[in-house]
Amino acid sequence: GNSVTQMEGPVTLSEEAFLTINCTYTATGYPSLFWYVQYPGEGLQLLLKATKADDKGSNKGFEATYRKETTSFHLEKGSVQVSDSAVYFCALSRNSGYSTLTFGKGTMLLVSP
Amino acid sequence: EAGVVQSPRYKIIEKKQPVAFWCNPISGHNTLYWYLQNLGQGPELLIRYENEEAVDDSQLPKDRFSAERLKGVDSTLKIQPAELGDSAVYLCASSFGQGSDNEQFFGPGTRLTVL
Numbered sequence: 001g002n003s004v005t006q007m008e009g010p011v012t013l014s015e016e017a018f019l020t021i022n023c024t025y026t027a028t029g030y031p032s033l034f035w036y037v038q039y040p041g042e043g044l045q046l047l048l049k050a051t052k053a054d055d056k057g058s059n060k061g062f063e064a065t066y067r068k069e070t071t072s073f074h075l076e077k078g079s080v081q082v083s084d085s086a087v088y089f090c091a092l093s094r095n096s097g098y099s100t101l102t103f104g105k106g107t108m109l110l111v112s113p
Numbered sequence: 114e115a116g117v118v119q120s121p122r123y124k125i126i127e128k129k130q131p132v133a134f135w136c137n138p139i140s141g142h143n144t145l146y147w148y149l150q151n152l153g154q155g156p157e158l159l160i161r162y163e164n165e166e167a168v169d170d171s172q173l174p175k176d177r178f179s180a181e182r183l184k185g186v187d188s189t190l191k192i193q194p195a196e197l198g199d200s201a202v203y204l205c206a207s208s209f210g211q212g213s214d215n216e217q218f219f220g221p222g223t224r225l226t227v228l
Contacts (some may be wrong), residue, residue, distance in 0.1 A: 004155075036219075043117065043204065043219035044156070089155050100169065101217060103155025 002027045006090050006104035013080055013111050016024050021075040021107045023064075023090035031092040033057075033073040034101070038087045047075075047088070085111045115139065116212060117220035119205050125226045131193035134223045138187070138207030146217065147190050148204040156204050162188065192225075200227045 007022040015103030025031065035047040035057070053068035062077045073090060090104040114147035118137040126132050138145050143164050148156035159178070160170040173180065177196070182188040192199055202222040208215045 041221070043221045044206075046216050049216075086181070091155070100158060100161065101156075103157070105153065105155050 001095065002031070002102045004090050004092055004093060006088075006107050009087075009106075009108040011107060011109045013109070014113055015082055015111055016079045017111075019061055019075070019077040019084075019109065020068045021088055021090075021109070023073045023075065023104060025071050025073065025090075025092050027071075027092055027094070027102075029094060030068075031094055032085035034091045034093065035062070035064055035066070035073070035075050036089040036091060036103075038089065038106070040086070044089065080109070080111045082111045082113055085109055114224070115217055117205055117207055119203075119204045119220035119223050121223055122221060123224050123226075125228065126195055127228050128197055129194040131191065132195050132225060133189055133191045134203050134205075134225075136205030136220060137216055138205070139209075142207035142209050142212065142218070143185065144208045145188050145213075146190070146206040146208075147180060148206065150202040150204055150222065152201070159190070159203075195225075195227045197227050200225055 003026045005024050012106045016068050032051045033051045036044040037047045038044045048059040049068035050057040056065045064073050087106045089106045091101045093101050120135050143202045145162040147159040149159050150156045160173045160180050162182045165182050180190045202224050206217040206219045208217045
């Protein structure tokens with residue numbers, strides 16, 4: 001079946017540090033890949049997505065590249081801010097039929113001033 | 114544009130009691146999802162509706178959980194009777210269309226505590 005594995009958190013960084021959150025997946029076919037972010041007390045929000053191999057999703061300074069050969073979709077940001085503190089979820093969706101998301105367990109990011 | 118609305122935000126009940134959660138999706142979104150999120154875990158799909166039809170309820174524990182989406186707009190998820198293990202956050206999401214890369218918009222969730 002489909003599954004998503006994320007690095008365990010919390011990830012603790014100082015402001016302006018470089019961020020990488022690893023995500024690997026197992027899926028049949030060619031899934032679409034997503035990163036969602038959950039700020040404290042709020043619902044999940046789509047951060048970025050990629051729908052085919054070698055696509056790069058980007059938003060708010062975050063980037064992730066769909067790597068089919070390594071089945072990965074690692075999230076990166078060059079310089080994190082305190083306001084980036086949140087829980088980040090990697091997810092996949094089967095690329096055929098209905099849109100069913102399979103999520104990873106989430107990675108908490110804590111950024112200190 | 115208003116987002117996905119859920120109520121209540123928090124609910125505390127004793128085991129064996131019934132409980133219901135309500136969700137109003139974004140206007141015009143025909144697809145509605147209910148997810149269960151346990152502490153420290155990612156959301157897991159319970160049921161998906163296309164308009165008023167439940168098209169995927171394979172993960173819904175039907176002995177105690179039920180859901181409805183009358184008129185294809187808002188939806189209610191019910192648990193009767195609740196068990197201690199049902200303590201979790203219940204998330205509602207909606208999307209327009211049913212393609213695999215259609216963005217799902219999530220509500221803030223209802224945090225259920227069963228004592």
